[in-house]
Amino acid sequence: MPSKYTDEIENSSYTWRVFYMSRKSKYSAEQKLAILNELTRSNISEVAKKYAVGKKTIRTWGYLYEYQGIDGLRSTHNNHRYSREFKLSLVQQYQKSDESLEIFAIKHGLKSKTQLSDWIMQYNESNLKAYTPRKRDSKMSGRKTDFEERLTIIEELIRHDVNYNWAVEKYHISLPTSLWLVSKVSQKR
Numbered sequence: 001m002p003s004k005y006t007d008e009i010e011n012s013s014y015t016w017r018v019f020y021m022s023r024k025s026k027y028s029a030e031q032k033l034a035i036l037n038e039l040t041r042s043n044i045s046e047v048a049k050k051y052a053v054g055k056k057t058i059r060t061w062g063y064l065y066e067y068q069g070i071d072g073l074r075s076t077h078n079n080h081r082y083s084r085e086f087k088l089s090l091v092q093q094y095q096k097s098d099e100s101l102e103i104f105a106i107k108h109g110l111k112s113k114t115q116l117s118d119w120i121m122q123y124n125e126s127n128l129k130a131y132t133p134r135k136r137d138s139k140m141s142g143r144k145t146d147f148e149e150r151l152t153i154i155e156e157l158i159r160h161d162v163n164y165n166w167a168v169e170k171y172h173i174s175l176p177t178s179l180w181l182v183s184k185v186s187q188k189r
Contacts, residue, residue, distance in 0.1 A: 027051075029073035032061050063106045076111065090116060091123045095161065124164045125175065143172055154181050 027035065035058065038047050048055045064072035094104050094116060102113040110116060145153070157167050157178070167178040
């Protein structure tokens with residue numbers, strides 16, 4: 001039986017359900033603020049359980065409210081468009097910063113760390129292309145590496161602030177290999 005969130009589409013012997021996902025938040029900005037205010041009387045675990053919201057989500061709301069005010073808690077109904085220059089500037093500022101990714105992103109008007117994280121990945125990939133023009137196509141496979149060499153590459157990547165371009169050039173590995181190595185380090189942190 002269809003609900004107000006679905007439509008049924010009849011197609012021969014199959015019935016397809018199309019779910020409409022909206023950006024409507026479960027809680028309004030005012031409700032989020034009330035939940036944050038409740039933290040003065042209860043601990044975060046109790047509040048999270050009471051409202052069926054993750055502790056990380058509540059912390060993010062706190063950062064949004066602290067750095068962006070009540071507008072930071074409001075849901076957006078469309079994507080913001082940012083210029084290449086803005087993205088590049090923010091990535092470069094973050095690389096010089098000692099703040100966490102989440103706090104830096106929110107302080108600079110973004111809704112989450114995911115946007116900035118994606119921009120950093122794109123920045124590193126585009127640096128690679130600019131740094132090695134026409135030397136090889138994107139399907140070039142890297143060489144095989146053993147466990148010890150992968151550990152060395154990971155240590156060097158960390159020392160060089162996760163510069164994929166540098167790792168590809170120095171160790172003659174493919175970009176996907178360098179990205180995979182860094183993802184393994186990130187998961188263990």
